[in-house]
Amino acid sequence: MTTRGTPAPTARRPAELREALADYLGMAIALAVLVLVFSLSTRHFFSAVTFKTIANQIPSALIVATGMTYILIIAEIDLSVGSVLGLCSAVTGVTLVQFHWPLWAALVSALVAGLACGAFNGLVSVQWRLPSFIVTLGMLEMARGGAHFVTQSQTQYIGSAIEPVAESGVFGLSLPFLLAVLIVAAAQVVLSRTVFGRYLVAIGTNEEAVRLAGIDPRKIKLAVFVLTGLLVAIAAVIDTSRFQSANPNAGTGFELQAIAAVVIGGTSLMGGRGSVISTFFGVLIIAVLNSGLAAVGAKDETKRLVTGAVIVAAVVVDHYRHRLGRARTS
Amino acid sequence: MAGVQGGASNDGMTPANPLLRATALRKSYASPVLIDVDFDVRSGEVHALVGENGAGKSTLARIIAGLTAPESGSMTLDGEPYAPASKIEGERRGVRLVMQELNLIGNLTVAESIFLGELPHRCGWIDYQELNRKARNMLARVGLEGVEPGQLVKTLGVGQQQLVEIAAGLSKHCAVFILDEPTAALTAPEIELLFAQVNALKAAGVGIVYISHRMEEIQRISDRITVLRDGQIVATRPATEVTLNEIVNLMVGRELAQAIQRTPKPAGPVALRVNGLRRGTAVQDVSFEARRGEILGFAGLMGSGRTETMRAIFGADRPDAGEVYLHGAERPARIHSPWEAVRQGIALLTEDRKQQGLILAMPVRANVTLMCLSRLSRWLGWIERAREKAEAGRWVQALSIRCASPEQRVVELSGGNQQKVVVAKWLYRDCDILIFDEPTRGIDVGAKFEIYHWLIQLADQGKAVIVVSSELMELLVLCDRIAVMSAGRLAAVFARGEWTQEKIMAAALSGHLTHAKVSA
Numbered sequence: 001m002t003t004r005g006t007p008a009p010t011a012r013r014p015a016e017l018r019e020a021l022a023d024y025l026g027m028a029i030a031l032a033v034l035v036l037v038f039s040l041s042t043r044h045f046f047s048a049v050t051f052k053t054i055a056n057q058i059p060s061a062l063i064v065a066t067g068m069t070y071i072l073i074i075a076e077i078d079l080s081v082g083s084v085l086g087l088c089s090a091v092t093g094v095t096l097v098q099f100h101w102p103l104w105a106a107l108v109s110a111l112v113a114g115l116a117c118g119a120f121n122g123l124v125s126v127q128w129r130l131p132s133f134i135v136t137l138g139m140l141e142m143a144r145g146g147a148h149f150v151t152q153s154q155t156q157y158i159g160s161a162i163e164p165v166a167e168s169g170v171f172g173l174s175l176p177f178l179l180a181v182l183i184v185a186a187a188q189v190v191l192s193r194t195v196f197g198r199y200l201v202a203i204g205t206n207e208e209a210v211r212l213a214g215i216d217p218r219k220i221k222l223a224v225f226v227l228t229g230l231l232v233a234i235a236a237v238i239d240t241s242r243f244q245s246a247n248p249n250a251g252t253g254f255e256l257q258a259i260a261a262v263v264i265g266g267t268s269l270m271g272g273r274g275s276v277i278s279t280f281f282g283v284l285i286i287a288v289l290n291s292g293l294a295a296v297g298a299k300d301e302t303k304r305l306v307t308g309a310v311i312v313a314a315v316v317v318d319h320y321r322h323r324l325g326r327a328r329t330s
Numbered sequence: 331m332a333g334v335q336g337g338a339s340n341d342g343m344t345p346a347n348p349l350l351r352a353t354a355l356r357k358s359y360a361s362p363v364l365i366d367v368d369f370d371v372r373s374g375e376v377h378a379l380v381g382e383n384g385a386g387k388s389t390l391a392r393i394i395a396g397l398t399a400p401e402s403g404s405m406t407l408d409g410e411p412y413a414p415a416s417k418i419e420g421e422r423r424g425v426r427l428v429m430q431e432l433n434l435i436g437n438l439t440v441a442e443s444i445f446l447g448e449l450p451h452r453c454g455w456i457d458y459q460e461l462n463r464k465a466r467n468m469l470a471r472v473g474l475e476g477v478e479p480g481q482l483v484k485t486l487g488v489g490q491q492q493l494v495e496i497a498a499g500l501s502k503h504c505a506v507f508i509l510d511e512p513t514a515a516l517t518a519p520e521i522e523l524l525f526a527q528v529n530a531l532k533a534a535g536v537g538i539v540y541i542s543h544r545m546e547e548i549q550r551i552s553d554r555i556t557v558l559r560d561g562q563i564v565a566t567r568p569a570t571e572v573t574l575n576e577i578v579n580l581m582v583g584r585e586l587a588q589a590i591q592r593t594p595k596p597a598g599p600v601a602l603r604v605n606g607l608r609r610g611t612a613v614q615d616v617s618f619e620a621r622r623g624e625i626l627g628f629a630g631l632m633g634s635g636r637t638e639t640m641r642a643i644f645g646a647d648r649p650d651a652g653e654v655y656l657h658g659a660e661r662p663a664r665i666h667s668p669w670e671a672v673r674q675g676i677a678l679l680t681e682d683r684k685q686q687g688l689i690l691a692m693p694v695r696a697n698v699t700l701m702c703l704s705r706l707s708r709w710l711g712w713i714e715r716a717r718e719k720a721e722a723g724r725w726v727q728a729l730s731i732r733c734a735s736p737e738q739r740v741v742e743l744s745g746g747n748q749q750k751v752v753v754a755k756w757l758y759r760d761c762d763i764l765i766f767d768e769p770t771r772g773i774d775v776g777a778k779f780e781i782y783h784w785l786i787q788l789a790d791q792g793k794a795v796i797v798v799s800s801e802l803m804e805l806l807v808l809c810d811r812i813a814v815m816s817a818g819r820l821a822a823v824f825a826r827g828e829w830t831q832e833k834i835m836a837a838a839l840s841g842h843l844t845h846a847k848v849s850a
Contacts, residue, residue, distance in 0.1 A: 195703040195711035202700060206689045212646055212680055213701050213755070214672030272691055 023266060026321075027281035034285065038292030045295040054287045056242065059176035060085075060235035061257065061283050066187045067228030068258040069279045073191070074224055075204045075271025076125070076132040080139035081232050081258055083147065084117040085251030088236030090147040093156030093246025103161060110240075111233045117143055118229020122222035132225075140255070147248040156246040165241035176238040183231070188276040200224065204271030260307070261286050264314040285310070349373045349537040350412070350425070350506050355393060355403035363389045364400070365561045371506055371537035376528060378548045378569070379541045381558035382581055382801055387541050390558070391508050394539070395427035396420030407505065418447075424505035428495050428512060440486070441465035441479035444498045468497040473523035489516045493524070500527060507531055508539040513547060525551055543631065545574050545835075557581055578831055590782050590807045594826060597810065598622030600658055601794035602676075602763050604643060607652030612638035614818040616652070620763065620794040625785060627809035628798040630838050635818040636798045637681055640765050644678040645671045656763070672701070677761035679752055681768040681798070687752040690741035694733050695722035697740050697751050701759045725754040730780065746777025753784060764788060765796040770804065782808060802831060817841025 039046035064081050071078045088110040095106040117139060125135040165175065191197035202210050203217045210217050240246050265282030267274030289310060293303045348370035357364040364386045371377050379387050392398040394405070396414030405412045407423055414420035417427070441461050442449065450460040465479035472493045483491060492512065499507060509528075513521050528538060528551060542548055548555060549569060556566040557580040564580045603619040612635045620626045628636045642649040645665040653662035656674055665671045671678070680686040688697055699706060699718050706718045722736040729750045733743055740751055749769065756764065766785065770778040785808060789795045799805050805812050806829070813823045814837035822837040 193713055193715075195707050195713060198696065198700070198703060198713065202689050202692065202696070205691050206685070209686055209689050210700075212644075212668050212678065212686050214669045214759075215701070216667065216669050 023275065023278060024281070027265070027278060027285070031281060031285055031288065034288050034292060038288070038295060042296045045292055050291055050295065054284075054291055055177050056174070057290075058283055058287050059174075059180035060238045060242075061254075061261065061287070062180040062280065063183055063231050063235040063238070064254060065258045065261045065279045065283050066183055066276055067231040068255075068262050069265070069267055069274050069276050070187070070191075070200060070224045071132075071228055072259075072262055072267050072269060073200050073204045073271060073274040074221055075207070076221065076224070077259070077269075078121060078132065078136045078225070078228055079255050080117065080121060080136040080143055081228065082251040082254030082256075083140045083143035084114055084229060084232045085236045085239065085254055086147040086248055087117065087143040087150075088114045088233040089240045089246045089250045090151045090156070090248050092162070092237060092240045093158055094150050096158050096161050097156045097246075103164070106162075107165075107237055110237050111230060114229040114231075114233025114236065115226060116229070118226040118232070119222070121229070122225030125225070126218045126221050144248075144252075147250075151246065151248045153248055155248070158240070158244050158246065160244070162237075162241045162244060165237060176242075179234070179238075183234075184276055184280050191274075191276060196220070196223075201272055204273070206272075257286065260311045264311060266314075266318045282314075347372070347409075350394065350405065350407050352390075352394065352405045353403055355390070355400045355405075357386075357389055357393065357398065357400050363561050364393075367403070367558075367561070367563055369394075369556065369563065371539055373505075373535045373537050374532050375553040376532060376538045376540050376551050378552035378555045379539060379558065380543075380545075380548060380555060380577060380581060385558040385581075386561040387558055388510055391427055391510050391539065391541060394420075394506070395425055395508055397427070421447075421502065421504075424503055425508070426499045426502065426504045426506070427508040427510065428492075428499045429510055438483055439480050440469070440477055440483055440494055443483050443494055444468050444501050446498070448502065464501075468501050469494075471500060472497045472527060473520065489520055492516060493520060496524060496527065500531070504531075504536060506537045506539065508541070510541045511543070512540075513542065513544060521547070545577065548577075549574060575831075578835075590779070590786075592625070592786055592808055592810075594810050595623060595790070597624040598792060601656070602643075602796075603655040604639075605653045605655070605662075607639060607642055607654075608650045609638055609642045609647060610650065612818050613642055613649070616815070616818075616820045618813055618820060618823065620796055622762070622792050622794050623789055624810040625789045625795045625797060625808050627805035627812040628796065628815060629800075629802060629805055629812055629834050630815035630821075632800065634815040634838065634841070636815050637767055638818075639815070640678055640767055640796070640798060643671075644668055644676055644765065646678065646680075672759065672761065675762040677756045677759065677764045679756055679764070679766045679769060681771065683749055683752050687755075688740050688748060691739060693737045693739055694726060694731065694743070694751055695719060695736040698722045698725050698736070698754045698758060701755060721758070725758060729754050729757075729784070744773075744777075746773035749773050749777060749781065753781065757784075757788075761793075763794045763796070765798070767798045768800065769797065770799070770801065802834060806831070814838050 035046070044050075064085065068078060068081065091113045092106050092110040095101040095109050096103070101109070121132065121136050121139050124130060125132040191200065199210070199215065199217075199220050202215075203220060207217050236251070239250060243250075261282035262274070262279050263269065263282070264285055265275065265278030265280070267279065286307065289307055290303060293306060298306070349372055351370040353368055355364050355367040355369070356362070367386070367390060369390065379390065381387050389398065393400050396417045396419050399413075399415070407425065412423060412425075414423065414425070420427075438446070441464075444465050445461060450457045450464070462479040469475065469477055469479065474490060474493055474497070477486065477490065477494075483494065486494065493516070496509070496512060512524060516524065528540070531538060540548070540552055552569045554566060555569050555572060555577060557564040557577060559581060598621055600619045601622045605617050607613055607616040614635070616635070616639050618626075628639075630636050638647065641647045642652075643654055643665070645667045648666065654665055655661075656663045656676075663674055665674065665676070668678070684690060689700070695718065699722055702721075703711075703713060706721065707713045719736065725731070726733065726736050731743070731747050731750045731754065733747060740748055743751070753769075769781050769785070773781075782804075785795055785797060789810075797805065797808060809826070811823060811825050812829055812834060814821045814834055816838050819841055821840045822833075824833065
């Protein structure tokens with residue numbers, strides 16, 4: 001039964017391809033419209049300074065949102081990313097400032113901290129089949145407590161010891177930015193072209209069917225949580241390097257920003273559907289929105305109002321687009 | 331009521347005016363469930379509705395009661411047009427349904443459940459004295475004198491809950507009373523009480539529709555019998571004119587035996603030996619063996635523990651006790667999870683393909699190749715798309731799965747084609763022991779026959795094939811041996827030639843009969 005059979009129907013997937021392109025095109029247009037609107041409304045927006053600021057801001061957001069995309073695709077959630085970022089940052093700061101460790105050792109300890117938090121989230125929620133919402137909510141508190149504990153609630157001023165991370169780069173692009181783009185690209189390829197990526201989508205759509213097909217979903221889910229912990233640690237190092245200090249409150253509210261970016265990108269909270277490229281656009285949209293509103297002189301409360309409204313609007317648009325898509329195919 | 335010419339059916343009884351008449355009802359979910367069904371109930375008769383699982387009985391009952399709307403067709407009640415939009419509207423017109431699945435709200439008291447919707451009240455305050463007095467009355471009618479009206483429903487046993495449900499049905503004015511499998515959970519004395527109530531209703535001129543699997547009951551209580559098969563009415567006869575055997579033959583159909591020919595070959599070595607398997611009350615001390623090259627059928631009523639047995643063998647549920655020996659091994663196999671089962675060559679095609687067998691939102695291709703991605707990938711799990719497509723295309727062709735392309739999402743396929751995708755997925759994985767749980771449930775006749783041919787072919791290839799089915803005829807035609815389960819136990823195993831439908835039925839009921847005697 002394993003003989004090579006007739007040649008396969010070689011039809012490309014026009015519908016699927018078109019749908020994916022339409023996805024990205026729609027996001028790109030939305031982004032362009034935002035840039036245009038802000039450029040027209042204020043002279044302060046369309047400038048090299050603004051874009052450099054955005055490029056500096058987004059690497060950590062992109063990296064965390066990439067992990068969050070995987071998490072949402074398998075129909076889980078990770079509320080702890082902001083606190084874990086704080087903890088990893090604190091570990092970096094304390095090992096450098098208090099223990100005078102070399103930079104590489106400090107970075108490794110930060111990565112280990114992120115990995116451990118991710119592994120805890122994964123093991124507890126997978127092993128006892130607990131909702132990840134609750135487990136990561138617990139981790140949100142624990143990691144924040146841990147960050148304050150190791151730093152004695154004192155911001156650790158690191159200075160130039162950590163400068164190499166954020167300042168090095170090639171072709172005028174910073175290392176963090178390049179790293180973030182690399183991670184996004186790799187994550188997208190893994191998602192769409194590898195067995196692991198296929199399993200993620202399958203688990204997010206119907207975990208029981210995957211289990212009964214003789215594939216252990218627990219290992220894969222655990223891997224996603226661990227991976228997210230690792231990505232958060234990388235983001236923490238980048239942020240710590242950018243500010244040259246480790247604040248135990250770093251990353252507060254970051255989890256909601258990450259979820260918002262992923263959802264604006266059209267990844268479903270119900271799992272089984274998502275794309276890292278779309279998340280990339282989601283992060284950009286939020287970043288441009290923030291900078292743009294700042295440039296037009298909007299106050300913090302206005303910024304939050306507008307950002308919140310955009311999130312809801314994006315989800316509503318996504319809902320209708322998918323209903324239309326479904327109506328067309330059936 | 332006058333003026334409507336009823337009873338024009340082929341029953342030869344004196345024409346009577348039907349109380350309720352349904353004409354050319356049609357309904358389909360994934361596949362057609364009811365096809366041009368004409369059905370009527372007369373005042374003061376018990377009209378039994380029989381057929382196999384999935385024949386459409388419950389759907390017909392739900393349409394009459396107003397829970398589901400038909401796609402086409404019409405109904406009249408008392409000669410007036412009747413098209414209930416909801417169960418409440420049906421009840422207002424006097425049509426009541428006591429459902430197969432319990433419909434009670436566990437945290438209400440017995441009295442509240444009986445009179446729900448018509449609670450006696452003064453300005454919105456429930457009049458508990460009046461309520462309890464009326465409830466005690468109703469409970470006495472169904473023989474539940476021992477039950478307090480103030481007791482919570484969830485504290486009652488299943489049989490008692492069923493009787494409370496029946497009491498609720500009796501409490502209100504009704505013209506047509508539908509009972510869907512009312513005796514499934516009742517003990518013998520409770521059944522007697524129910525029958526007494528049915529006879530009282532009959533005498534009061536109510537038309538009763540009685541759905542049941544239990545032939546003895548049907549012969550005892552009904553005036554007319556209608557047989558449904560695959561959504562169509564096969565026959566409507568007066569109860570006195572048909573024998574039990576004739577009804578069973580009408581239910582299962584005879585075409586199958588002519589279309590499928592299984593020429594048994596000598597079975598090979600034992601591939602699977604199950605010893606003393608237990609899980610809760612659903613699986614109690616089940617032992618059997620399956621050989622290479624044979625098709626072993628599992629017959630039994632719904633809830634007899636067949637599915638649970640198969641899931642325990644496959645590692646989908648952990649068994650409490652018992653061993654599974656594979657391929658003649660001396661030591662029991664360790665199967666604690668589906669992946670351990672699959673690795674050791676066991677396949678389970680679950681009865682619920684939509685929830686458990688398929689990833690509906692994914693394309694046919696991804697479903698077929700899901701379990702064999704490691705074969706289709708190189709380093710780091712990189713999927714070779716061209717090969718994946720080729721394999722998926724090959725399986726689509728081999729099983730003649732009707733789809734626009736392998737890229738079509740499975741959710742858009744018909745039930746039969748969805749089932750073929752499940753079969754393709756497992757055939758591609760190439761296991762030696764294949765367990766098919768209800769492989770033909772809810773799929774059209776054409777797809778059924780294709781599945782039968784695959785089952786036979788697999789056995790001829792030397793695989794051990796186990797088929798769980800509620801369609802007895804299917805098992806009689808396909809299998810080399812039939813194991814019969816009843817109430818969690820393996821009641822009997824028959825070899826081809828030893829079995830008769832009566833013997834299998836008797837074995838399937840055996841567990842329940844002893845149970846009824848104990849509780850009587």
